Amino acid sequence: MSGADDLARYVHQLLAFGMTHEGLEPAERARLAVEAGLMTAKEAARILAFAKTTADMLAHARGSAQWPRLMRAATAAAYVDERSEQSFRRSVGKLWPRPIRIDGKGERWLRDELDAAISGLKTTPGEVVDAADVL
Amino acid sequence: MARLLSRSERLEQSHERWRERRDSAFNGFLEKVGWVYADRATAAKDIARAITILSPGGVIEAISEQPGNFGSVAAGGELHVGALLRGLAELAEAERGLRRAQMALSGRPPTGLELDQ
Numbered sequence: 729m730s731g732a733d734d735l736a737r738y739v740h741q742l743l744a745f746g747m748t749h750e751g752l753e754p755a756e757r758a759r760l761a762v763e764a765g766l767m768t769a770k771e772a773a774r775i776l777a778f779a780k781t782t783a784d785m786l787a788h789a790r791g792s793a794q795w796p797r798l799m800r801a802a803t804a805a806a807y808v809d810e811r812s813e814q815s816f817r818r819s820v821g822k823l824w825p826r827p828i829r830i831d832g833k834g835e836r837w838l839r840d841e842l843d844a845a846i847s848g849l850k851t852t853p854g855e856v857v858d859a860a861d862v863l
Numbered sequence: 864m865a866r867l868l869s870r871s872e873r874l875e876q877s878h879e880r881w882r883e884r885r886d887s888a889f890n891g892f893l894e895k896v897g898w899v900y901a902d903r904a905t906a907a908k909d910i911a912r913a914i915t916i917l918s919p920g921g922v923i924e925a926i927s928e929q930p931g932n933f934g935s936v937a938a939g940g941e942l943h944v945g946a947l948l949r950g951l952a953e954l955a956e957a958e959r960g961l962r963r964a965q966m967a968l969s970g971r972p973p974t975g976l977e978l979d980q
Contacts, residue, residue: 735904736889742911743958750918758916767912775913778932782925 742766754779797839801827804837808846823849871968878964881957888950888957895950898943899936906934910951919955923948 745766749757758772795807805816808824820826825845827835868876893907900906910933913922930936930944 731904735893735907739889739907739911740885740958742908742915743955744962746915746918747959747962749915754916754921761912761915766915771909771912772916775916778925778929779913779917779921782921782928782932785928786924 792839795839798830798836799839799842801835801837804842807839807842874964874968878961878968881961881964885954885957885961888954892947892950892954895943895947899930899940899947900933901935901937901940909933914955919951923951926951 742761745761745764746757749760752760754776758776761767762769762772796803799807801817802813804824804827805813808816810816810819816824823845825837825841827837830836893903896907896910897903910922910926913925913933917925925932926944926948930941
């Protein structure tokens with residue numbers, strides 16, 4: 729049997745196994761596939777790991793898609809879960825970025841800048857302490 | 864005058880058509896894997912292993928978000944990810960059709976080995 733035939737046989741066996749066990753949770757399917765000798769435990773663990781990463785990325789993308797890229801103060805306050813618009817405004821320039829000004833529209837906050845500020849909270853602990861003082 | 868086919872003959876013909884479609888879908892899938900990945904055989908096996916655990920829909924998401932999950936992406940391979948996903952969906956549909964045909968023929972769910980034969 730050629731290498732191509734071996735590959736085809738192996739892939740078909742895997743796909744058939746997946747269909748036979750499609751009602752089960754991924755972790756259970758992985759366990760059974762390893763038991764059946766279709767893959768190693770290491771291969772199964774790697775697949776479960778990147779599936780979780782993918783699910784997290786998609787959840788993040790779907791969550792982000794619900795927020796506009798430009799936000800009024802009230803929307804931006806809700807985005808960062810401030811208690812009120814006033815509370816949010818008190819932290820602008822300290823904890824949160826300054827808005828841009830759009831002719832005829834007024835102040836708008838950029839979602840990307842708010843995200844960057846939030847990421848900064850995580851990576852610079854000293855600023856978190858300052859932020860707590862402000863709040 | 865053409866002879867009317869018996870039920871079992873019709874089922875056998877349907878089964879044969881699905882097998883041909885599955886084999887064709889597999890060859891198409893394999894070709895598209897080669898468009899995207901530097902090591903076609905390794906990537907094809909890795910994708911099939913992932914389908915076993917995650918279902919085709921889960922694998923399509925994984926490829927769309929991070930093609931690198933399944934091996935080294937060849938130069939320009941990203942351009943062909945859409946074609947690979949369509950090939951994967953066709954293969955999954957053909958495998959499912961073949962399984963249904965096999966069940967109709969034998970009256971019971973087929974094993975992986977029977978689907979392969």
